[in-house]
Amino acid sequence: MSIAIPLNTTLQHSPSCLFPSYSLLYPTPLADVSVRRIRRRCLRMATSSVSSAQSSVQNGATDAVSAVGRNQIRLGLPSKGRMATDTLDLLKDCQLFVKQVNPRQYVAQIPQLPNTEVWFQRPKDIVRKLLSGDLDLGIVGLDIVSEFGQGNEDLIIVHESLNFGDCHLSLAIPNYGIFENIKSLKELAQMPQWTEERPLRVATGFTYLGPKFMKENGIKHVTFSTADGALEAAPAMGIADAILDLVSSGTTLKENNLKEIEGGVVLESQAALVASRRALTERKGALDTVHEILERLEAHLKADGQFTVVANMRGTDAEEVAARVKTQPSLSGLQGPTISPVYCKRDGKVSIEFYAIVICVPKKALYESVQQLRAVGGSGVLVSPLTYIFDEDTPRWSQLLSNLGL
Ligand SMILES: Nc1ncnc2c1ncn2[C@@H]1O[C@H](COP(=O)(O)OP(=O)(O)OP(=O)(O)O)[C@@H](O)[C@H]1O
Ligand SMILES: O=P(O)(O)OC[C@H]1O[C@H](OP(=O)(O)OP(=O)(O)O)[C@H](O)[C@@H]1O
Ligand SMILES: [Mg+2]
Structure with missing residues (x-):
């Protein structure tokens, strides 16, 4: 496998952080002469950044x-x-x-x-x-x-x-020519076209994840080139056979006659x-x-995914109302329903005929929940957005502490 990267692009990246990672992944087969030449230049650059303050190029602070x-x-x-x-x-x-x-x-x-x-x-x-x-x-x-x-x-x-x-990093190939019937990474890898002399050419901005993914999937005859954007043009321009880029709506792929393939998703991102x-x-x-x-x-x-739902229900007492509400699968709320008496004044006397039920409902399940509320006698249903739900503690916080060994 070789990695061909235009010199000007490489030099914009961190020479000291980019190339050692390739050599870690591929200790010996960096056969491409141009890559070796670029690596030597990068090493010279890294050395010169130590010896000459005027010509130093550093990728952020080099020490703490x-x-x-x-x-x-x-x-x-x-x-x-x-x-x-x-x-x-x-x-x-x-x-x-x-x-x-x-x-x-x-x-x-x-x-x-x-x-x-x-x-x-x-x-x-x-x-x-x-x-x-x-x-x-x-x-x-x-x-x-x-x-x-x-x-x-x-x-x-x-x-x-x-x-x-939200997007995912995915390998895409043309939906025409020799790729017309190729539907999976396995089929792509098995195409007889790719040899050591003529590897599969992939254009990507992900010059670390790309080679890593190909290696993990056992694809040997592959070479990478990089560009800063509009990668979807590379196959039609004849620069690459495939691209590895971010996809969200899929429109850019479609508009450039490219398709994703089974097994070609490198990662999901948000x-x-x-x-x-x-x-x-x-x-x-x-x-x-x-x-x-x-x-x-x-x-x-x-809170963003939830609504607060308030409804009135007739009932003899809070327990009886709760039991009725609990027969419905979508009405449990986050920690069971909150039920409170509604005090009405009739003929000068205060009495309890209704109970107010308050639950949190996932936005997706709103209509279903309203129907279930009605089915058990709910009326006057009020729905409002929820702004915050502060739990006792967050699971991610405990995870973080244990990750830090605290
Ligand atoms: N099409 C997309 N839809 C949704 N999120 C995306 C999409 N493309 C990229 N992203 C996410 O947004 C981040 C920033 O992408 P964006 O293209 O805005 O900036 P950039 O790549 O840094 O800039 P540029 O494309 O100008 O080099 C990406 O790293 C990715 O996490
Ligand atoms: O699946 P889609 O919704 O069509 O989005 C995918 C496109 O969005 C990003 O490009 P961007 O808009 O950042 O342009 P760029 O190529 O100049 O970075 C990404 O690199 C894809 O080209
Ligand atoms: Mg972009």
Whole structure:
């Protein structure tokens, strides 16, 4: 297997972090001469960054010097792209208001978290800076965490499903020509066309996950090229046979006559809250901050999928009403229904004829729940959105503590 990467693209990435990972994956077969030449250049660059301050190119901090001696906790948020606005909206929904003086200023504050600074960065730089110690927490897509984190144990995924930025990383091939009848990764791998001299050419921006996936799937004759965007054009341009890129609606693939194949999904992705293990264990206040952010996120995200439903029911007492409600599968709520007496005044006398039942219902099951309520005598059904559900504690918090050995 060889990995062909244009020199100019490679040099924009971190030479010191990109190539050692390939050599770890493929200790010997980096046969491609051009790759060896690029590697030598990268090594020279890395060396020159030590010897000459003027020509140094570094991928964030190379040591933890900048991480020492600051008291503020740093949260990295996407500076642009499709995740940027959704991230700010989610934080706003959690009552965390990011105060950015103007859109070109890359530092901001969250008044509700006075010990925390927000730094706006490109998603891949958020991951790099978490690893270098220049950021402590970040919100990015899981695809970027996997690609740029490369399994580094210092990265901890605190919340893996923030409910936006959903997409998957997938291998796609043309739906015409020699690929017309190919439907799976297995069939693609078995095509007689791919040889050592003429490998399957894959265009991807995921130059770590791509080769790793192919190796894990036993695909030997494959070569990779990279580009910064519009990868779907590569097969029609004759540059590649297949692409490995993010897919969400599938429109871009369809519009470029490409198709996904069975077994070709590398990973499912959505936005995640990520932290540096080192920061959580060593930086004062970081753990408290992540606890607060996590609690706010969980409370909001849990409530986001639910409605509060209130209905009146006739009954002799609360227990009898509860028993009737409990016969219906969708009416248990989060912890069983809350039932309270409704005090009515009739002929100058206060009496209880109705009971109010309050339950939380998943949004998807709303209509079904209303029908079940009516079936057991519910009337005057009121439905309102739920804003927060604060549980006693969050399972993710316990997981985090045990992950940190605390
Ligand atoms: N089509 C998509 N639908 C949903 N989420 C996506 C899609 N493409 C990417 N994402 C998610 O959004 C993140 C940011 O993608 P986006 O394309 O906005 O930024 P970028 O790739 O950093 O910028 P650029 O494409 O300009 O290089 C991705 O890492 C991924 O997690
Ligand atoms: O399945 P779809 O909904 O069509 O989305 C998939 C496309 O979205 C992303 O591209 P983006 O819009 O970021 O453009 P880019 O190629 O310039 O990065 C991704 O790289 C795909 O090309
Ligand atoms: Mg993009």
